[in-house]
Amino acid sequence: DQQVKQxxxxxxxxxxxxxxxxxxxTNSMFDYFLWYKKYPAEGPTFLxxxxxxxxxxxxxxxxxxxxxxxxxxxxxxxPSQPGDSAVYFCAAGGSNYKLTFGKGTLLTVNP
Amino acid sequence: xAGVSQSPRYKVTKRGQDVALRCDPISGHVSLYWYRQAxxxxxxxxxxxxxxxxxxxxGLPNDRFSAERxxxxxxxxxxxxxxxxxxxxxxxxxxxxxxxxxxxxxxxGTRLLVL
Numbered sequence: 001d002q003q004v005k006q007x008x009x010x011x012x013x014x015x016x017x018x019x020x021x022x023x024x025x026t027n028s029m030f031d032y033f034l035w036y037k038k039y040p041a042e043g044p045t046f047l048x049x050x051x052x053x054x055x056x057x058x059x060x061x062x063x064x065x066x067x068x069x070x071x072x073x074x075x076x077x078x079p080s081q082p083g084d085s086a087v088y089f090c091a092a093g094g095s096n097y098k099l100t101f102g103k104g105t106l107l108t109v110n111p
Numbered sequence: 112x113a114g115v116s117q118s119p120r121y122k123v124t125k126r127g128q129d130v131a132l133r134c135d136p137i138s139g140h141v142s143l144y145w146y147r148q149a150x151x152x153x154x155x156x157x158x159x160x161x162x163x164x165x166x167x168x169x170g171l172p173n174d175r176f177s178a179e180r181x182x183x184x185x186x187x188x189x190x191x192x193x194x195x196x197x198x199x200x201x202x203x204x205x206x207x208x209x210x211x212x213x214x215x216x217x218x219x220g221t222r223l224l225v226l
Contacts, residue, residue, distance in 0.1 A: 004153070032212040043115070043202060043217035044154070051212060089153050095211045097142060098167070101153025 003027045004092050006102035013109050019077040021105050023090030026071065030092040034099070035064060035075045038087045047088075048075070080109045113137070115218035117203050123224045124193055132188045132221045136205030143186050144215060145178055148200040154217075160186060161209045193225045 005024045013019045023033075031052040036044035050057040050064045050073065057064050063076045077084055090102040116135045124130050136143050142161055146154035147170075157170040162183040171177070175193075180186040190197055202220045206213040 034214065036217070041219070043219045046214050046216060049212075049214060091153070093211055096167075097144065097159050097206075097209065097211065097213065097215075098156045098170075099144075099146075099154075099215060101155070103151060103153050 001026070002102075003030075004090055004100050004102040006088075006090055006105050008105050009103070010106040010108070013080045013107065015082055015109055015111050016079045019075075019080045019084065019107055019109065021075040021077075021088050021090075021107065023073045023075075023102055024071060025073075025092050025100075027092070027094070027100070028071070029094045030100075031095065032093040033064070033066060033073050034091045034093070035062075036089040036091060036101075037084075038089060038104070044089055077107075080107075082109045082111050085109045115203055115205055115216055117201075117218040117221050119221060120219060121222050121224075123226065125226050126193060126195060128193055129189065129191045130193055130223065132190075132201050132223070134186045134188070134203030134205075134218060136184065136186070136203070137207075137216060140205035140207050140216075141183075142206045142209045142213065142215075143180055144204045144206075145186070145188050146202045146204065146217075148202055148220070150199075154202050157188070166209075190223075193223075195225045198223055198225045 034049040035047040091099040145157040148154040158168040160180040204215040
């Protein structure tokens, strides 16, 4: 049973517009969430994280929103750029060190 | 500074052979993790080291898989008597400290293909 779900395998967005990537989780023990970005032939690169004590964290064009009651988080990229095209993984962690990952969403930003 | 490095980047082996995959974490990082990633999936946890101590190996699929980090830096994941189902991307990550809410930084991975 998948504890972290990214239900959209792919997303296509026009350059300059907002990209919204979604992630749902089932384990209420998760208290730390991360987004990783992955280009082909490279490892996942850390992008942004959020602790469960917050509901929003912003870093430049990237904002992560956490809705604990809905067990849902989202990554907003504004404005989207062609270089943002990559696979985005949502990951969740608890009081231990293990990260549980979703399957990823392929974002394509069209010029 | 240098990130996490892994070698080899690609490994093709015949069924029944042993393979050793190496991970060189970010200098000074206390914690080291191994994950396995199947095609179309996210990484799945295999094992975790805090310095040289293997704190958790609950994700290792069976006793053909083992890992070590003898001096608290470089780690080796060994798969004995490889099987075709072992084919996957093996990823290593490290974090500065141990415990929860530590950002894990990933290496480029070793793609293993067992024929």
